[in-house]
Amino acid sequence: MGARAHATVGENAMASTRRDFLRAAAGTSTLMSLASTAPGFLMRSAGAATPRDSRDTVLVVVQLTGGNDGLNTVVPYADDEYGRNRTTLRLPTGALHKIDAHLGFHPRMEAFLRLYKDGYLNIVQGVGCPNPDQDHDRALRMWHTADPRRLQRQTGWLGRVVDRAWSPAEPDAGAVFVGPIARPFALNAEKVIVPSLRSTQDLVIRDASAWGERGPPNAMHRVWGPRPRSPEDVVRGRTTYEETASDGTPNIKRDNPLLQFLRRADSEARAKSQRIEAVVKAAGPSGDYPSFGLARDLHTVAQLIRAEIGIRIFLVELGGGGIGGFDNHANQLGNHCALLHQLAESVAAFIYDLKRSGQLERVLLMTFSEFGRTVKENGRRGTDHGAAAPVFLAGGRVKGGVTGPHPSLTDLDKGALKLHTDFRRVYATVLDRWLGLDSAPVLGGRFEPLDVVEV
Known part of the structure; x- marks a missing residue:
C-alpha cells in the first residue's frame, strides 16, 4: 500500500480544513474563478505529495x-x-x-x-x-x-x-x-x-511583506478578499471558523486550524x-x-x-x-x-x-x-x-x-x-x-x- 494511503487523522483534517476554507473564504463563484488566479500553484501544505512518477516527466x-x-x-x-x-x-x-x-x-x-x-x-x-x-x-x-x-x-x-x-x-x-x-x-x-x-x-508576490495596508498583492488579493493585513485578519473575517467573545469580538484560538493553514500556505x-x-x-x-x-x-x-x-x-x-x-x-x-x-x-x-x-x-x-x-x-x-x-x-x-x-x-x-x-x-x-x-x-x-x- 502506498505511503499516501496511510494518511493520519491530522493530515485528513488538514485536507478537510483546506477544502472548507477555500469554499468559505472565497465563496463558490470565486473558487471556480481560481482558473484565472495564481495561488493554486503557490499554496501547498507542508508534506503535500510530490509528482507521482519518479521520472518527473x-x-x-x-x-x-x-x-x-x-x-x-x-x-x-x-x-x-x-x-x-x-x-x-x-x-x-x-x-x-x-x-x-x-x-x-x-x-x-x-x-x-x-x-x-x-x-x-x-x-x-x-x-x-x-x-x-x-x-x-x-x-x-x-x-x-x-x-x-x-x-x-x-x-x-x-x-x-x-x-x-x-x-x-x-x-x-x-x-x-x-x-x-x-x-x-x-x-x-x-x-x-x-x-x-x-x-x-x-x-510572483511582489511585496516582500506580502501582507500590508493594501492586502496581499496580485492574484493573492483576488483570493483572500479585500485588504486583509495578515493571516489573522483573514480568520477574523470568517466567523464560521472561530469562536466569538461575549462582546462580539472574534477570538482566534492559537490552535485554530484555519490560521495554521494560512500561515503555512503563506510560507509555501x-x-x-x-x-x-x-x-x-x-x-x-x-x-x-x-x-x-x-x-x-x-x-x-x-x-x-x-x-x-x-x-x-x-x-x-x-x-x-x-x-x-x-x-x-x-x-x-x-x-x-x-x-x-x-x-x-x-x-x-x-x-x-x-x-x-x-x-x-x-x-x-x-x-x-x-x-x-x-x-x-x-x-x-x-x-x-x-x-x-x-x-x-x-x-x-x-x-x-x-x-x-x-x-x-x-x-x-x-x-x-x-x-x-x-x-x-x-x-x-x-x-x-x-x-x-x-x-x-x-x-x-x-x-x-x-x-x-x-x-
Whole structure:
C-alpha cells in the first residue's frame, strides 16, 4: 500500500480544513474563478505529495485551433494528386524543406526541419478520430474528451488525468493552461480545479511583506478578499471558523486550524514565488524567442518547468485568439503561412531553450488540431473541413522521424484524408509511456501506444 494511503487523522483534517476554507473564504463563484488566479500553484501544505512518477516527466500540449491543413504543412510533393487538387494552393516543390524524397515541410517551417534533422521531432501521419465530425465544436469536443461517443461528457482527458493523479486537497493541480483565451475543455476536471495564467508574473508576490495596508498583492488579493493585513485578519473575517467573545469580538484560538493553514500556505507561497522569480531573473530577457504570442506562452512554460513547482502538464494554444485561426475557407495561403511560421519558430525556440537549460530530456511536446482539411481546394483559394492530419511530437527523448505512411490522396472520406492512426493511440503514448500513468481509465479502454519515445 502506498505511503499516501496511510494518511493520519491530522493530515485528513488538514485536507478537510483546506477544502472548507477555500469554499468559505472565497465563496463558490470565486473558487471556480481560481482558473484565472495564481495561488493554486503557490499554496501547498507542508508534506503535500510530490509528482507521482519518479521520472518527473513533463507534457506540453499545443492546440492548433480551427482545423489545420496538414496537406500544406507536411507536403506530399512527389504525389501528382497533390498538384491536381491544389491548383492555386500548391506549394512550389523547390520552396519546400525536404524531409525525404516524398515529403517536405511548408516553406516557412524551416525551424521544424532543424528540429527534425537534430532528432527532436517525430511526425505522426494520418491521425484522426473514428467517425469524424466536421463541426468545429463537436470535433474539438471529441479530442478534448477522448471519447467520440459521449459528447456530453463533462470532463476532458487531461482533466481526468489530474483527477486521478493529484489529490483534491492540493490546489496546485499539476496542470495549467497558459494563454489569453478561455481554458480549453481538455483540462476540465471533476475534483480538481486546473488554473489558467498568462505569464509568470501572475505567480510572483511582489511585496516582500506580502501582507500590508493594501492586502496581499496580485492574484493573492483576488483570493483572500479585500485588504486583509495578515493571516489573522483573514480568520477574523470568517466567523464560521472561530469562536466569538461575549462582546462580539472574534477570538482566534492559537490552535485554530484555519490560521495554521494560512500561515503555512503563506510560507509555501512565498517560497515558490521566490523560486519562480529567481528562475525568471536568471533566464534574463526572452531574446531567443520570437515576438509571437505562442512563443511568449511557451517561454512562460519553460520558466515554470525550470522552477520545478510540481506542474507536469501544460496546455497552450495557437489560432483561437483571432478570427478563424486555422479555419481557412478562403485565401488560405497567407494566413496559413503566418500561423505555421509562428508554430515552427515558437516550438523550436522552446525546445532549444530547454536543451540549453538541461531540461529537454524530461519534456515532451505534442500538437493537435480538431481536424484536417479537404484534399481539393474549394474554388475560393481555401479548403474546407476534413478529417485526418499529422500530429507533431517534439522533445529530447523523441524518436525522430516519420511514423506511418502519408494517407492516400485518392481513397478519401467525403473529400478528406482517411485516418490510419486513432488519436487515442497518441494519448495512450503520452500517458503510458511518457507520464507513467495508466491510460485505460482516462481513455475508457486500451489503445496501443506508438513507438515514438525513449523510456
